[in-house]
Every structure is written in C-alpha cells, then in structure tokens.
Amino acid sequence: MSQKEKVLIFDTTLRDGEQSPGASLNVQEKIEIARQLEKLNVDVIEAGFPASSPLQLEAVRRVGEESSRIVAALARAVEHDISTAWKALQSARHPRIHTFISTSDIHIMGKFGHERYGKTLAEKQKTILRMAVDAVLYAKTFCHDIEFSAEDAGRTDPGYLAEVIEAVIDAGATTVNIPDTTGYTWPSEFGKKIADLKERVTNIDQAVISVHCHNDLGLAVANTLSAIENGARQAECSINGIGERAGNASLEEIVMALKVRSDLHDYSTGITTREIYNTSRMVSSFTGLIVQPNKAIVGDNAFSHESGIHQDGMLKNRQTYEVMTPQSVGVPETHIVLGRHSGKHGLQSRLLVLGYKVEGEELDKVYQRFLSVADKKKEIYDDDLRVLMGDEFNRPAEPIELDYLHINSGTASIPTATVRIKTRGRTFEESSTGDGPVDACFRAIERALKLDSLLNSYSVRSTSAGRQALGEATVRLRDGDNFYTGRGVSTDIIEASAKAYLQALSFHEDALQNDNNNSIDNGI
Numbered sequence: 045m046s047q048k049e050k051v052l053i054f055d056t057t058l059r060d061g062e063q064s065p066g067a068s069l070n071v072q073e074k075i076e077i078a079r080q081l082e083k084l085n086v087d088v089i090e091a092g093f094p095a096s097s098p099l100q101l102e103a104v105r106r107v108g109e110e111s112s113r114i115v116a117a118l119a120r121a122v123e124h125d126i127s128t129a130w131k132a133l134q135s136a137r138h139p140r141i142h143t144f145i146s147t148s149d150i151h152i153m154g155k156f157g158h159e160r161y162g163k164t165l166a167e168k169q170k171t172i173l174r175m176a177v178d179a180v181l182y183a184k185t186f187c188h189d190i191e192f193s194a195e196d197a198g199r200t201d202p203g204y205l206a207e208v209i210e211a212v213i214d215a216g217a218t219t220v221n222i223p224d225t226t227g228y229t230w231p232s233e234f235g236k237k238i239a240d241l242k243e244r245v246t247n248i249d250q251a252v253i254s255v256h257c258h259n260d261l262g263l264a265v266a267n268t269l270s271a272i273e274n275g276a277r278q279a280e281c282s283i284n285g286i287g288e289r290a291g292n293a294s295l296e297e298i299v300m301a302l303k304v305r306s307d308l309h310d311y312s313t314g315i316t317t318r319e320i321y322n323t324s325r326m327v328s329s330f331t332g333l334i335v336q337p338n339k340a341i342v343g344d345n346a347f348s349h350e351s352g353i354h355q356d357g358m359l360k361n362r363q364t365y366e367v368m369t370p371q372s373v374g375v376p377e378t379h380i381v382l383g384r385h386s387g388k389h390g391l392q393s394r395l396l397v398l399g400y401k402v403e404g405e406e407l408d409k410v411y412q413r414f415l416s417v418a419d420k421k422k423e424i425y426d427d428d429l430r431v432l433m434g435d436e437f438n439r440p441a442e443p444i445e446l447d448y449l450h451i452n453s454g455t456a457s458i459p460t461a462t463v464r465i466k467t468r469g470r471t472f473e474e475s476s477t478g479d480g481p482v483d484a485c486f487r488a489i490e491r492a493l494k495l496d497s498l499l500n501s502y503s504v505r506s507t508s509a510g511r512q513a514l515g516e517a518t519v520r521l522r523d524g525d526n527f528y529t530g531r532g533v534s535t536d537i538i539e540a541s542a543k544a545y546l547q548a549l550s551f552h553e554d555a556l557q558n559d560n561n562n563s564i565d566n567g568i
C-alpha cells in the first residue's frame with residue numbers, strides 16, 4: 045500500500061468563522077472550541093486577530109497557552125498588528141504569526157488608493173511587495189513559524205503573485221497561503237494557479253503551500269480539493285463552513301471527501317473523524333449559527349432517509365444510499381424518517397423496533413392508516429406509531445365510523461357540528477349546536493344515532509411534539525355498571541374526539557348485540 049501524503053488541516057473557525065455576522069464568541073467559548081478542535085486533531089488552530097480587540101488578544105493568549113497544536117494569530121502587514129499578535133502568542137506552545145496583504149489589482153487599487161502607496165498600479169505593487177517582505181522579516185524577529193497570505197490571490201495576476209510569494213519565502217515565510225478571498229475561482233482554474241506557482245516560484249519547496257477558499261459560488265471545497273491535487277499541502281477551513289459572507293470551505297466536507305474517495309488519490313489528513321459531529325454541534329450552539337438540515341456530513345438530514353424506495357434499499361444494504369457510515373463522523377445512527385413518502389418496508393421495520401411484528405394483510409391495513417395520518421402530518425414519530433397500533437388492534441367487531449365532519453366555531457359564533465356516520469351498511473347524518481365544538485360534535489352524534497348521552501369522561505392529549513402532533517382523545521361511556529372506552533387519533537382534536545366517541549359507542553353496540561360484555565376496561 046502506498047504511503048499517503050499528509051494534508052495539514054488549518055482550522056479558522058475561531059478567526060474567519062467568527063467573522064460570520066452575529067457569530068461573536070467570548071474567551072471561554074473560544075477555549076472550549078479549541079479543546080474540541082484538539083480532540084478533532086486539527087494541525088493548526090487560528091485563534092483570532094489580536095490587534096482587533098483586547099478580547100481577541102486574550103482569547104489567542106489563552107488558547108495558545110493551553111493548546112498542543114500550532115496556534116496562529118492573524119495580523120495585517122503592519123508592525124502594530126504583528127507585535128500585538130506576538131504579545132498574544134509569546135506564551136504559546138507552538139506559535140505562528142500569520143500576516144497578510146492584498147495582491148490583486150482590484151484590491152490594491154481599491155483598498156490602497158492613497159497616494160502614499162504610490163500613484164500607479166505598478167508603484168503600488170512595489171509598495172505592497174515591500175510591505176509583505178517587511179512584515180515577514182519583522183514577524184520573523186519574534187518566531188520561526190510564519191505564514192504569509194496574499195489576500196485575493198484568486199484574482200491576482202500570476203506573475204505578480206509568484207514574485208510576491210518568492211520574496212516572502214526568501215524573507216522567511218514557512219507557509220505561503222493562496223486565498224481565493226472572494227470565492228471567485230473555478231476548480232480547474234484554481235488548481236492550475238497552484239501548479240503554475242510551483243513552476244514559477246524557484247524557492248517554493250522551502251514553504252508549505254496553503255489554500256484558503258471562500259464559498260461565494262459554492263465552490264470552496266471543490267477549489268480546495270483541486271488545489272490539493274496540484275500541490276497544496278495545507279487546507280484552511282472552518283467547522284460547518286462558517287466564515288465571512290457565504291463562509292469558508294467546510295472542514296468536514298474536505299476531510300470526508302478525501303477519506304471517502306481515498307481510492308482516487310494519495311492524500312490523507314490526521315483528523316479524528318468521529319469527533320466531527322460533536323464539534324459541529326458545539327460550534328453551532330456557541331455561535332448561534334444553525335446548520336442547514338441538508339448540509340453535507342453534519343446536517344440533520346445527512347443520514348436521514350425518508351422515501352420508501354430509499355428506506356427499502358437501506359434496510360437491505362446500507363451502502364445503497366450511504367457513502368459513509370454516520371458513526372464514522374460521530375452521528376449516532378442513520379435515521380429512517382417515517383412520512384408520506386415511506387413504504388411498507390420502512391414502516392414494518394420501525395414497528396418491529398417498537399415491538400410490533402406486523403405482516404401480510406395486517407401490515408397492509410396498518411399502512412393505509414399510517415398513510416392517512418402521514419398525509420396530514422410531516423413526520424410520524426414513534427409515539428404516533430404506538431397510538432396508531434393501539435388504535436389498529438383495538439377495533440370493535442362492527443365499527444361505527446365517522447364518514448364526514450364539519451365544524452363551525454369561532455369567538456363570535458355558536459359552535460355547530462354536522463356529522464355523517466356509517467355503520468352496518470347504513471348512513472346517518474345530523475347537526476347540532478353545543479357549548480363548544482366538541483360538545484356540538486358529541487350532540488350531533490347522539491342525535492344521528494338517536495341516543496341519550498352516556499358520556500362518563502373525556503380527555504385529550506398530544507402524543508408527540510410539534511404543531512402537527514397527533515391528538516389522542518379518550519372517551520368513556522357508562523351504561524349502568526358497564527364502562528366502554530374508545531380512543532381516536534388525528535391531527536385534528538375534534539375529529540379525534542368524534543372518533544373516540546364512536547369507537548366507545550361501537551363497543552357498547554357490540555356488547556348489546558352479542559349480549560356479552562365487550563368493554564375494554566369493564567368495571568374499572
């Protein structure tokens with residue numbers, strides 16, 4: 045087996061990630077995330093930009109002191125930022141000063157327009173080159189490990205980029221970072237940029253080539269992988285892909301793409317992938333940035349299967365629809381989501397887990413009831429299934445069934461219910477007003493069936509979470525010493541109540557017909 049070449053993982057969640065609007069972290073949160081990044085086994089933790097605030101400085105200092113990783117601090121190519129970065133890093137176990145300056149024409153002309161940088165583009169480029177070299181030389185007076193970034197390298201003229209990179213390596217940069225700051229490049233184009241740099245820069249072997257891709261066109265991970273294929277050996281990325289604007293290349297996607305498709309290349313990372321999910325949750329909770337459900341690797345749906353054909357495939361062989369196991373990234377298990385797109389196999393397997401062995405015609409019947417609920421409710425939870433199963437196996441011999449229900453109710457109207465009921469091949473229909481919609485409904489049922497009220501007790505409860513939870517109504521009738529209990533389940537609690545009442549009446553009717561007490565809780 046060939047030895048894989050290591051790609052260093054430089055995590056910038058605490059620096060560029062924190063530049064996501066609203067994501068500010070306090071010192072303790074940064075320390076906690078850094079501890080988790082250590083468990084994840086990243087190679088470099090970029091902990092912040094010390095010159096930007098005392099809190100940043102303190103956070104970098106604390107992370108640097110504690111962490112066994114390389115801890116980087118960002119600084120503009122100016123002495124004040126660099127000396128402040130060192131102030132934060134001087135007690136770090138493995139300090140890295142990361143200094144940067146823009147190299148693209150757009151940035152140079154746009155950000156360094158002041159005449160003190162020169163009048164023409166060529167003059168300004170000379171100034172920027174000098175600032176870059178001076179920054180590295182100055183940083184080098186503090187520590188050995190110096191990273192230089194050519195901001196907006198993605199849009200930088202290749203000749204000028206090579207000139208700057210060659211000069212900063214001569215000045216002592218040990219890592220040269222090629223950022224696609226604006227997420228503008230295309231994977232093959234960005235890959236060629238790295239290959240071109242390797243050709244043009246004579247001293248390139250003296251530094252590690254790094255890339256730092258933004259996701260403005262959704263290409264950050266693809267660009268990073270293309271750069272790796274062309275010689276980059278450090279990938280800058282963040283947990284959940286958070287970062288300035290559309291974010292950075294996502295750590296978990298780069299790492300898992302390299303791992304899952306290791307058949308295609310000779311690169312590997314040192315990441316402990318089982319820690320990915322925990323890290324993702326921690327970052328999301330501390331930053332308040334919610335992970336989109338369909339986010340690769342760490343989204344809630346990344347290992348969820350909702351449609352019948354997929355569930356069937358998964359139950360037969362997980363590899364049919366999963367290219368990695370959830371456990372490999374620390375997600376406890378695959379989630380078979382029961383809903384309107386599920387099939388009988390998915391339902392049957394979940395029921396089995398819950399202790400219900402259902403097969404053949406019985407399964408067909410349960411499945412029909414399941415579908416009628418699934419049409420009203422987005423997801424069917426275990427509790428919903430338990431209720432459905434209770435309902436299914438607790439049916440009277442001659443059910444009295446609700447065919448139609450219409451309720452008119454509101455704060456300014458008298459509650460009125462109309463019901464149509466079917467039993468033993470006959471249909472009954474009646475309306476009634478009542479003290480509330482449930483009372484109106486029960487009265488309409490009593491009128492339709494020409495019965496006196498036998499209602500002894502009534503209750504309703506929610507069986508699962510969320511606005512679309514199933515409501516379970518329980519109705520108890522009393523006739524002399526006999527009690528008859530019925531249950532009804534629906535996302536609509538009035539419908540659930542009507543069904544419960546009719547089921548209780550069905551048991552009563554059965555008992556009368558068969559002259560045998562059929563109550564499910566007789567005498568309780």
Ligand SMILES: CC(=O)SCCNC(=O)CCNC(=O)[C@H](O)C(C)(C)COP(=O)(O)OP(=O)(O)OC[C@H]1O[C@@H](n2cnc3c(N)ncnc32)[C@H](O)[C@@H]1OP(=O)(O)O
Pocket residue numbers: 060063093095096097119120121122144145146155156195225288
């Ligand atoms: C691509 C990136 O992610 S870069 C990192 C982004 N991170 C941050 O900006 C961190 C938070 N920033 C801050 O706290 C502040 O912006 C500070 C402390 C860095 C600077 O604040 P201020 O001194 O008030 O300057 P301000 O942010 O308004 O403008 C930036 C100045 O730095 C200059 N500058 C920008 N980048 C660099 C650089 N790499 N090297 C040298 N100078 C730079 C700009 O030209 C501008 O200078 P000017 O005042 O002469 O026009």
Ligand SMILES: CC(C)C(=O)C(=O)O
Pocket residue numbers: 060144193194195196221223224225226256258
């Ligand atoms: C400072 C550099 C690395 C950066 O964040 C960028 O260019 O996006």
